[in-house]
Structures are given as structure tokens and as C-alpha cells.
Amino acid sequence: MAVASARPADAPASTGDPPPDRAAARAAARSRQALVLVGLAVVLVCAAVLAVALGSTVIPVRTTIAALPWVGDTLAGWPVIGGGVPDEADRQIIESLRVPRMVTAVVVGASLGVAGALLQGALANPLASPDVIGVTAGSGFGAMIILLAFPNAVTLVPLSALAFGLLAAGLVFAVAWMGRGGGSILRLILAGIAIGAVFTAATTGLMTAFPDRVSTAIFFIAGNLNEDGWSVLRQVWYYPVAGLVLAAFLIRPLDRLALGDDVAQSLGVRPRAIRLAAAAIAALLAAAAASLAGLLGFLGLVVPHAIRLASGTSSHRFVVPASALGGAALLLVADIISRRVAAPLALPVGPFMVLLGVPLFLWLLRRASA
Amino acid sequence: MSTAATRPDRAATPPRVDPIVRASGVDVRLGGTGIVHGADLALRAGRLTAIVGPNGAGKSTFVRAVAGLLRPAGGTIEWDGEAIDRVGQRRLARLRAFVPQRPAVPVGIAVHEAVMIGRSPRVGAFRRPGRADREAVDDALARADALAFSERQMTTLSGGELQRVQLAIALAQGAPVLIADEPTSALDLGATATMARLLRRLTVEGLAVLLVVHDLALAAAIADEVVVMHEGRTVAAGPPTDVLDRERLARVWRVDASLHADADGRTALQVAWLDERGPGTTGRADGPDAPPAADASPGADASPGAGARGGTGAADAPDG
Numbered sequence: 001m002a003v004a005s006a007r008p009a010d011a012p013a014s015t016g017d018p019p020p021d022r023a024a025a026r027a028a029a030r031s032r033q034a035l036v037l038v039g040l041a042v043v044l045v046c047a048a049v050l051a052v053a054l055g056s057t058v059i060p061v062r063t064t065i066a067a068l069p070w071v072g073d074t075l076a077g078w079p080v081i082g083g084g085v086p087d088e089a090d091r092q093i094i095e096s097l098r099v100p101r102m103v104t105a106v107v108v109g110a111s112l113g114v115a116g117a118l119l120q121g122a123l124a125n126p127l128a129s130p131d132v133i134g135v136t137a138g139s140g141f142g143a144m145i146i147l148l149a150f151p152n153a154v155t156l157v158p159l160s161a162l163a164f165g166l167l168a169a170g171l172v173f174a175v176a177w178m179g180r181g182g183g184s185i186l187r188l189i190l191a192g193i194a195i196g197a198v199f200t201a202a203t204t205g206l207m208t209a210f211p212d213r214v215s216t217a218i219f220f221i222a223g224n225l226n227e228d229g230w231s232v233l234r235q236v237w238y239y240p241v242a243g244l245v246l247a248a249f250l251i252r253p254l255d256r257l258a259l260g261d262d263v264a265q266s267l268g269v270r271p272r273a274i275r276l277a278a279a280a281i282a283a284l285l286a287a288a289a290a291s292l293a294g295l296l297g298f299l300g301l302v303v304p305h306a307i308r309l310a311s312g313t314s315s316h317r318f319v320v321p322a323s324a325l326g327g328a329a330l331l332l333v334a335d336i337i338s339r340r341v342a343a344p345l346a347l348p349v350g351p352f353m354v355l356l357g358v359p360l361f362l363w364l365l366r367r368a369s370a
Numbered sequence: 371m372s373t374a375a376t377r378p379d380r381a382a383t384p385p386r387v388d389p390i391v392r393a394s395g396v397d398v399r400l401g402g403t404g405i406v407h408g409a410d411l412a413l414r415a416g417r418l419t420a421i422v423g424p425n426g427a428g429k430s431t432f433v434r435a436v437a438g439l440l441r442p443a444g445g446t447i448e449w450d451g452e453a454i455d456r457v458g459q460r461r462l463a464r465l466r467a468f469v470p471q472r473p474a475v476p477v478g479i480a481v482h483e484a485v486m487i488g489r490s491p492r493v494g495a496f497r498r499p500g501r502a503d504r505e506a507v508d509d510a511l512a513r514a515d516a517l518a519f520s521e522r523q524m525t526t527l528s529g530g531e532l533q534r535v536q537l538a539i540a541l542a543q544g545a546p547v548l549i550a551d552e553p554t555s556a557l558d559l560g561a562t563a564t565m566a567r568l569l570r571r572l573t574v575e576g577l578a579v580l581l582v583v584h585d586l587a588l589a590a591a592i593a594d595e596v597v598v599m600h601e602g603r604t605v606a607a608g609p610p611t612d613v614l615d616r617e618r619l620a621r622v623w624r625v626d627a628s629l630h631a632d633a634d635g636r637t638a639l640q641v642a643w644l645d646e647r648g649p650g651t652t653g654r655a656d657g658p659d660a661p662p663a664a665d666a667s668p669g670a671d672a673s674p675g676a677g678a679r680g681g682t683g684a685a686d687a688p689d690g
Contacts, residue, residue: 124474256490259484259488260473267488267543268463315478
């Protein structure tokens, strides 16, 4: 009988007959994603230039562009934006103060955006942010212990924030992964909340013990970029850079994890290992961000969601890099506002990031559910 | 052989090929409790094997161990002649695809994106999926009859559509062995029949298919071989109508029931649902006082393309 090779007569009707609008639907989805990426990139570049130009003193954009390392030479002959002539003072301010501040904002924004995207993917939980794995509380404590108890060693704040952030995350992982049933999402989140509470309590204890010094810590708690030049970046730059590079290796495994642990395992990844790696890299990024700019954890929660809402996809191949762009752009714009609102007084960037991010986020949320 | 006669497409499958998967004496313990004890199984290309058994018999656990999702406490599981713990996750991902019982439904992922994720074991790390991969995704969607909704979001699909997408994700892996844990348990009659036809067709195309099935009539209709599990042991294996006889149904499931399969591939399970003599009864129960026989079968037609349609709408009449 030759039945085995015969195509089934009752094969479902739609097989091999794709609807004609399939390619169009895919192209529309792709162009929407491209639009989001390009939009973010444009905002990021413009904000980067403006962040250098606008500070307590305003430097004209043309002058700013001319003073930027390598960018100035490349764009010298361009109409409108080329041909500025910076004087030595402008150069000094731009190169030693404003560019490092701008770079710090980009690194911090990108780190927190990626940290949030990794955690939300790894924990399959839309509420995940660096806060839930204890990093924020740990970093806060690390900074406070220096600022309040050892104010003479203020240069150690970044390293202490980094170290305690990683310590807190390490404790959370140890508790969450030990013993039977370790590595479950619920256990990780509950361990994060518990360990975070310990560090928050310790921070409160410190504030009670040194009430007269608390005011010096407000900028760190609020989230703040400052004009320390390159010194802090030079100390810690490799942590966020390493975190961002490692995050790229997790994009595809996280996409598999989105199909559930069983399917992910069927596709050749170990769900627990991926979850641990993603959480560890997110902890590294968030702790590094805290060491550079204080507690801005909210950015990590809101930016990946905004990216998903705007682009219509949750694929990590898109969300992780776009969250890096989006986080950097949001923090840069917020930083510009925070410096101009009460100029020449610079306010902490954190509240402005929230003021800017939340309405944007709520608008996207409303539009998506409409 | 009676099964070969009832299902013509099966007569054409190669009678004896070396198994791709061989499990013998498999023990699995979960949290200190023994769940599977000395279970055996062999999977061959072009053969559909259904594991049946009561709730808690260890079917899912055994299948997960065979698929490499659980580490067995004892026994041997060989893939391609090699012990499973030496095969490695990455190679295993190219040998078998696993469709779980309750798949996660990702938010914000379109069907074709999910199927492309299924393709990922075949796409090199850090390489973008190429034309061949996109064609493989379309092929998987077509074979799973999911092409019509390939652009929709996963969250908008019905249960039957979702299960076909899961099948497409598994097919995109391009593995010679397909393992599915109760792929039809949440589906209505029509969706179950569609899934049965798809699985049968994939088998005819050459896949080795392993299913956990609760519906015995369905198992009898689509399987070349059924393996009966009872209290963690594989107690019988063979052609469905040979294995699922009245005595075994009484012993393993503790019901008075009989399985009927007729020449055109229709199957029915006749159960004395309310028979108080119930458990362990091996005698005839369909006397005049017996409740009317109920047909629990989804009526899956398992012989796609089979030329020989036996009778004219042969009824699922009891043969007693």
C-alpha cells in the first residue's frame, strides 16, 4: 500500500495558503520597532549635545559641538551646527565637567534600563526591577555608611555602594538558590524583599545615629549626577561595561525562557542557570549605576515597559538594546531639566526622571489598552 | 495483526528500525519520593507511541525523564545509542522537541516570533536567523496548521490554536523525536481531532512521536504502540487493541470498559460508568441491567488519506 507517502486528503484547509497580508503585517511590526529605535537614537543624540551645552552656564550649541572631542573636527564644515569657535574656558568646562557628566548619565541610564529588562524577563514578572533583588537597598546602605559614619572618606562612596549592592544581591541569591526547590521565581522575589528590608533597616539605623549628617545623603538617595569629572567613572567604568556586554549573551536565552521553563529546556537552555545569570548581571549593572548616580531604580522598572508598549513587542532582541537607549535618553533629558529648572542651582536628577518618565509611561499605558 | 488491518497507514511504516530512544529500568524520584520504578520504552522513527495510565501513574514524570528534563535516579536512557547524560543539552535540543502540558503564553510575542524562538537551537549563537531559518519557521507553521494566525499575538489565541503553535515551536526545532505531554487534554472535540490528524501525519512523515494521552479511544486511534503505566511501572506495551483489553482496563483503571476499533479507524471506549460492581470486575457487565454504554471517544479519524473506508458510516456499536 502506498498510503504512507500520500498527502492526507483531509489536511486542514489553511495549510500552505498564507493570507496575503502576512508580509504586510510583519513589515508593519518591523517598521514600528524601527521607528522606536530611530526615535530613541535621535532623542539620545540631541539630548547628549544639549546636556553638554546647557548647564549652570549656557554654551551655544555650535560652540559646544566644536569643543567636543573628535565630533567637533568631523562636523566643522557643516552648515548651522558646524563652525563654532570655543574659547579655552568653554573647552575646559565641556571636556572636564560636562562630557563626563553626560557620559555618566548615558552609562547609568543604559545600565538601569538593561537591568530592568533582564530582571523582568528572567523573573517573568512585570514588577521586577533592581529593587526586588535587594540591590537598591544594599547600595543605599553602602553609600550611607560612608556618608554618615565616615564622612572623611567620601571618595569611597561609589565603591562602597557598588560593594554593598553586590553583597545584598549575593545574599539574596544564596538564600533563593539554596536547598530544595531553590531557584524559583517566588523564592527569589521573597528573598529579595527580606534582604532588602534588612539593609533598609540598617540604613534607617544609621540615619538615626547621625541625624545631623543626613542632609549630605539626600542627593544620593534622590539620585544625582554630579560634576566630579572623570574620577568616579575611572574607578568603576568596567562594571557597567562588563554588565552590558554580558547582557547581550542573555538575550536569546531569555527569549527562550519566555516560552516557559519546559520549552526553554527543550530548546537547550537551563532555566535556573539563565535566571541566576540574568539576575546577577542585573545586580552588577544596578550596583554600578548606584555607585555612579545614587538610587534611580525606578528607571529600571519603567523604561522596559515603556519600550514594550511603544514597540508592541516583548522580544528581548528588541527590548534589551532599546531599553539601553531609552534609559540613557530619559536620564539625559531629565538631567537637562534638573539643571535648568533652578539654574544656576542644580537639583538632583531622580525626581525629574520620575516626573518626566511617569506621564510618558501612563500615556503609553493608556494608548495600549485603548 | 488486527491493528495493521484497522489502520492502513500503519501497515506501510517500516516494521523494525533501530530505536532512536531506548529507556530501560528507569527510576525517578521527586523530592525523595519514588515516582517511576523500572520503566521501559523504545521510540522509533515513523512510529507513534502513546503512554496511557491512570492519574498519578508517573506518565508525565517518566516522559520528562526520557526527554532529559529530569534526571532519573536509576536505569538507562539512550539517545542515538548514547547515554543521555553524555548527549548534552545543546545536542539534545536538536534530537527532541518537548511540548509541555501547560505551556506558558508569553505576552507581547507574535506567533511567528515564538516559532522563530523554537528554531533557535538551529541558529548559531550571535547569528541572525537567515532565509533558511525563516523558511523552516514557515514550514513548521504550515505543518502545524498555524499559518493562518502566524501574525497574531500569542495572548489572542484559542486553546486549540495555542496548542498548534506549541506544536509549530517544537517542529521548528527540526528534531527527529517529538514528545508531548497531554497535547489534547484542554481541547474540545474538533480541536482534538485536528491535533490527532496533525500528530498522525507527522508520524507518517517520519517523526518518532511520544505522547502522554488520557483518552484511551484517542490513543487507540492514533498510536502504533501504547505503553500502559500503573503505579510507576510500565506494565504492558504493544498495539492498542491488544494491550487495552477488558481485563487490563479493569485492573489498571478499575472500570468495566471495553475498547472498540473498526476497520475505518473509528474507535470507541464503552464504559459501564455507573456499574457498582466496578473495580476489579472482569466478567461481562453489559447485561440488561447495565446502564447504557457511553461513548467517551472523541471519534478521532486516524487514517488520513486512507483509501479503504470500510463500511458506510459504521456505527460505534458494541460488539458484545
